[in-house]
Amino acid sequence: MSVLNIPEFGNQFGQACSLQTGPETPFLSRLSALVIKDCNDLKSLQGIMEHSAYLGRLVIKGCDSLTSIAEGQLPSSLKRLEISSCKNLQCLLNGSEDSNHSNASLVEYLYVSQCPALESLSSRVQLSETLQHLEIQHCKRLKTLGQLAETLKHLETKTCHKLESLSSSGQLPNSLEHLSIYDCGNLSSTGQLPASLQHLEIKNCSKLTSLSSGQLPAPLKYLKISSCQSLISIADSLQNLSNLREIDIFFCPSLDSFPADGLPNSNLTILSIQYCYKLVALPSFMHTLNSLKELNILNNINLVSLSSFPQQGFPSSLTSLSITGLQFYQVMKRLHKLTSLISLHISGCQDAMSFPEETKAIILPTCLTRLTLDNFVMLESLSPKGFRNLTSLEYLSISKCPALTSLPKEGLLSSILELHISECSQLKDYCLRNRERHKSEMANIPYVKIDGKFIH
Known part of the structure; x- marks a missing residue:
């Protein structure tokens, strides 16, 4: 047997508060995936995990008595852990700094959602030494993600309203390639962005004022920012982003300018600027963006004068243009020059x-x-x-x-x-x-x- 889905596990195994591995459950030792759902009596994973030598994926959902998971309870074979709708879960992995290293979690993929009491991901210094993918959603009491593993490549947080910092150290792992932050209204800074970052997406973070005090990471390919009302600047310069393919800025009403030296002209194919009410000028040297194919300039109410637009016009490489009327009047006489549109x-x-x-x-x-x-x-x-x-x-x-x-x-x-x-x-x-x-x-x-x- 490779997969087992057990609803109401606690009720099936009597009134004992922990799962038990006994003669009636010999199949547990052969499982590669286990789903435990709506087990209101479940308080501990003690027992079952000790005999799950081949377990690679564990899903726990709707287990309201579960407050934490002792780190030593997870088998070394476990690579994927998904926990959701456990309303009393306070600490995900409960261990200590001097706990046996051989018992440390080797989880590579961690998903946590709808755990409103969660305050900490781990009581240890580090969550997991092997973690590569971390996704946290709808954990309204969580203030920090703690110290993240240096192996982490993908980080996504969504609707964690009290989240103040992504990392307790103020630095994200150097291995991180994908960072998505949604609906974290108390987050004022991302911390120092790692040099390996390729995808950055931030949405509805009302306290965020800037992405970087200097330059963004050079490998960055996708930059998407939306509904960040306090965002004033993106970075001092974007010229180092030779790999950048897409910039999408939506509803950032405090953003008033782009870096003076313009945008990188090597690989940028999509540029979208919408509902940036204070923006008074488009990026400089736009006519040099020879790879640009799609340009969206919509509802930026202060882009109304001829000086708001590049004097040399848009690049002839454009194949798609979306523009609001007030801005359209400033470019309409140059439309015939867009021979690829x-x-x-x-x-x-x-x-x-x-x-x-x-x-x-x-x-x-x-x-x-x-x-x-x-x-x-x-x-x-x-x-x-x-x-x-x-x-x-x-x-x-x-x-x-x-x-x-x-x-x-x-x-x-x-x-x-x-x-x-x-x-x-x-x-x-x-x-x-x-x-x-x-x-x-x-x-x-x-x-x-x-x-x-x-x-x-």
């Missing part, structure tokens, strides 16, 4: 009455295959002349344009394969009235959806 998403052009606006000399790139217009509250018409040169356009989406009454009189291009219309009441009425006409603007479009309903 295939997807354009524009939202929030509050005063545009036609699109593209011929009076403002907007020339859309002829290579476009996807175009999305969203929240043009004054838009009354689509310019036939502006669409005429879009011979590659296959996808058109129009949403939240309440004043738009019709499609171009000369008809849409025969190249369009999909048309999506939503929350455009007048345009919807027009299309539904004319959809049966053989020469209607929609007649040659294979796929049409209006307000989520398939038309043809």
Whole structure:
């Protein structure tokens, strides 16, 4: 037998508070995985673990009498430990510094979730000498993770509201490659980030003011920061991040600038900056980002002047651009230079009455295959002349344009394969009235959806 799932284990084995290995349970010594679920009488793992020489995975869930696990109770074969919904668990591994080294935990993967009384992961100096993956979720009394193993590669914390520090020493293991922190509102600093870090993701940490006082780790490939209301700066410089592929900054309302020397231009392919209300300028030298493919600049309300945008424009390597109306007006005259652009998403052009606006000399790139217009509250018409040169356009989406009454009189291009219309009441009425006409603007479009309903 390799796997055993035992619900209500404590009830099945009588009123004794600990699990017992007796004649009736000879199978336990042959298990490679054990799941113990909803055992309200379980207080200790004494006994069963002593005879589980082949146990590689242990799952404990909903055992409310369990307050700690004595470190010596875990077999050396155990590599994966998952504990959840144990409401009275206070200390995960209970041991001492001078405990027998041969009895120390050799767990490599540790997952802990929904343990509201948990205050400490280990009473020892170090949790496990072999730990590689640590994931802690919804442990509302936990203030620190303690001293982490130097073997740790993946660390994720989520919804630990009292967490003040990731490491008691203030330093994370040099081996760490992936760090994710979500909903830790009391965390004001990540500590010194390790030199091996490749993935950094932080979300909803309201006290965090900065990621680094100097530079971020050079191997970093992914940087994602969202809903950090107090974040003022990312780092003094990002130029050392030659491996960086993606930057995603979302709702950091206190962030007012990027490092003066701009972004690394070697491997960066995705740049997304959204809802950063104090940001007054985009990163410098953006035209040099020759690997950049996707750029999203949305709802950054202070990016309104021409000086907010790089004088040399965006890199010609862009294939996808999403931009809010106020920012769109600053780049619209340079759009035709984006000779690789295939997807354009524009939202929030509050005063545009036609699109593209011929009076403002907007020339859309002829290579476009996807175009999305969203929240043009004054838009009354689509310019036939502006669409005429879009011979590659296959996808058109129009949403939240309440004043738009019709499609171009000369008809849409025969190249369009999909048309999506939503929350455009007048345009919807027009299309539904004319959809049966053989020469209607929609007649040659294979796929049409209006307000989520398939038309043809």
